[in-house]
Amino acid sequence: MQIAPRDRAASPYRLVVAATTGNLVCVTAAISATFGTLLVPISQDLGWSRAAVSGVLGLIAIIAAISYPWIGRTMDRVGARPLILGGNAALGLLVMSLSQTTGNIWLFYAQFGAIGLAGAFCAAPMIAKVVANWFDERRGLMLGVTAGVGNGVGATLMPVVAGLLLPVIGWRATYGAIGLIVLLVGFPLMWLWLHDTPAHARRTVLAGPERVFEGMTLREAASTRRFWILLVAVASGAGGMTAVFTHVVPMMTDRGFGLGEATGIVAIFALVTAAWQVVTGAMLDRLRTPLLVVPMYAAAMVGLGLLQFGHGSLAMTGAGVLLGIGMGAEYGALSYFCSRYFGLRHFGSINAVLYAAVILAQGLTPAVMDLSYGSTGSYDQASTVIIAVLGVGMALLFLLPGIGADGRARLRRPAAVPAPAQPAGELAMAAG
DSSP states (O other): OOOOHHHHHTOHHHHHHHHHHHHHTSHIIIIIHHHHHHHHHHHHHHTOOHHHHHHHHHHHHHHHHHHHHHHHHHHHHHOSHHHHHHHHHHHHHHHHHGGGOOSOHHHHHHHHHHHHHHHHHTSHHHHHHHHHHHOSTTHHHHHIIIIIIHHHHHHHHHHHHHHHHHHHHHHHHHHHHHHHHIIIIIHHHHHHHOOSSOHHHHHHTOSSGGGTOOBOOHHHHHTSHHHHHIIIIIIHHHHHHHHHHHTHHHHHHTTTOOHHHHHHHHHHHHHHHHHHHHHHHHHHHHHOOGGGGHHHHHHHHHHHHHHHHOOSHHHHHHHHHHHHHHHHHHHHHHHHHHHHHHBSTTHHHHHHHHHHHHHHHHHHHHHHHHHHHHHHSSSHHHHHHHHHHHHHHHHHGGGSOOOOTTSOTTOOOOTTSOOOSSOHHHHHHHHO
């Protein structure tokens, strides 16, 4: 098949590179992953409590939770590319603006609120919509690669960059450097290679987008038990685990470990998370069952127990590995199950609502953890509660149904929508 010049630019392989790069510099890597490193210096410099400083993560969570469904619905209608590009550019500039913040806490919160809104437009669930459009048979693997490698490498490198720059130039200039990285690394590749759908597949083979992008509406999805199980068991669990990730450094340094060792555990946590998202996605493509994730939840529970109550470097290393397995499994499974259970036609809206629960837990849990620290002087109680919540989520996974061999056997399609003759993602792979 002859491919138009635009189609060559929109190859699936380049799409994967662009999507991975976008996740590498998303708000999770730029803000959440570096926050633990910068929390104490900001608190000491501005004279605010840790809870007051980490409260900005709660603000980001609320803004993202409100805006995610609207952004997802808009992407379903007009496409994801322009919104993702605009969000990336705004995110980079706004993170840079933190270098100019003052001792006014309202300004500080306003800046992080704007960062939360900009970051929502180019966040992992929005990029996942593009990836899911392109791939069917290898969807789990590609979602794992783009989100896992992107977020994992970003969450590994950004704290290292912050840790290296912090003692040299201070936390303000460190934020300026991080914002510049977001802008210069993410925008060019996404501008060149991030495209919403395989355009040539639509033109030459498919009668219309409904031939491929069938599925439930958000209202239909929300009427099913599996939607609420995903919301509570997977989305909320992933958000809670991300909150733990942002507090690895203060949790370890408060117990006498050095900053370098704590940063190293953050790197292990992030790298294992990245790799395990890929592993989880590839395994789900083959096994297609939520029970695959159950032992990985158990690993996260053991890892958090080691992090907070274990002793010695070996225990901390084990904690980083086990926590990475748990968080990688949660993030690797969420978008995959969303696309399989509810389809692609309204994937942006449905996945955005699920990720609103992720970001809400991700933002609110750190503030609760720091309030617990403020009242008890440790994170022991908060860690115990999170372990219990993970246990509930693990039990709920047994209530999710499996997925048919064709990936669509259990999908409730609208009656008027015919099944696709051939998945657009596979056509894209053949043409690419």
